Amino acid sequence: MEQLPEDALELDRQVCFALAVASxxxxxxxxxxxxxxxxxxxxxxxxxxxxxDSPLRFGEIADMLHLDPATLSPLVKRLEQSGLVERLPAEGxxxxxxxxxxxxxxxxxxxxxxxxxxxxxxxGLPVERLMALRDDLAIVIDAVERSGRxx
Numbered sequence: 256m257e258q259l260p261e262d263a264l265e266l267d268r269q270v271c272f273a274l275a276v277a278s279x280x281x282x283x284x285x286x287x288x289x290x291x292x293x294x295x296x297x298x299x300x301x302x303x304x305x306x307x308d309s310p311l312r313f314g315e316i317a318d319m320l321h322l323d324p325a326t327l328s329p330l331v332k333r334l335e336q337s338g339l340v341e342r343l344p345a346e347g348x349x350x351x352x353x354x355x356x357x358x359x360x361x362x363x364x365x366x367x368x369x370x371x372x373x374x375x376x377x378x379g380l381p382v383e384r385l386m387a388l389r390d391d392l393a394i395v396i397d398a399v400e401r402s403g404r405x406x
Contacts, residue, residue, distance in 0.1 A: 270395075281378075288373045292366055293337060297322075297330050299370070302339065302356065306364045310343050310353035321396075339363060 266272055282296045289299050304319050305311060311319075317327045331354060334340040339360035343353040356364070375382060 274395075281374075284374055284377050285370070288370055288377075292363060292370075294363075295330075298334055299367070301327070301330055301334060301354075302360065302363065302367070305340065305354060305356050305360070306367075310355035312345055312348075312353050313351050316354060334360075 262268065285296045285299070289296060292299075294302065300320050301316060304316050313324070313327070313331070316322075316331075317324050320327065322330075331340065335342065338357055340354050341357050343355055345351045345353050375385065378385065
């Protein structure tokens with residue numbers, strides 16, 4: 256086991272603190288960029304999932320976004336009320352449903368193409384550095400999931 260420094264409990268040494276602040280800060284950068292699209296950041300994530308491959312079962316979206324169904328449900332309801340997604344019957348399973356973007360939801364994808372470049376511009380970091388950070392965070396996420404302590 257690696258030796259921890261004596262000051263291991265200093266706030267600035269905590270991975271959890273850095274991740275929490277970075278998460279809140281980056282989501283804050285997205286807020287004004289997504290506002291003209293009528294989306295919150297969590298709704299944007301749902302739409303990204305659906306723009307990538309749809310229709311998707313409700314549970315598949317929950318798994319992709321690492322959200323529990325109780326958290327995903329109100330997001331889906333608001334997107335339905337906005338006319339951006341629709342529920343479809345899940346073939347062979349009456350207990351669940353699939354989601355797909357409506358015509359308006361599909362059209363919104365074109366406007367959303369401006370989101371990533373706007374975020375990159377506001378952050379002022381090279382794309383390569385942001386992609387490396389994303390890859391490092393994916394490693395952390397995988398490690399947490401392997402430890403059985405996710406969620």
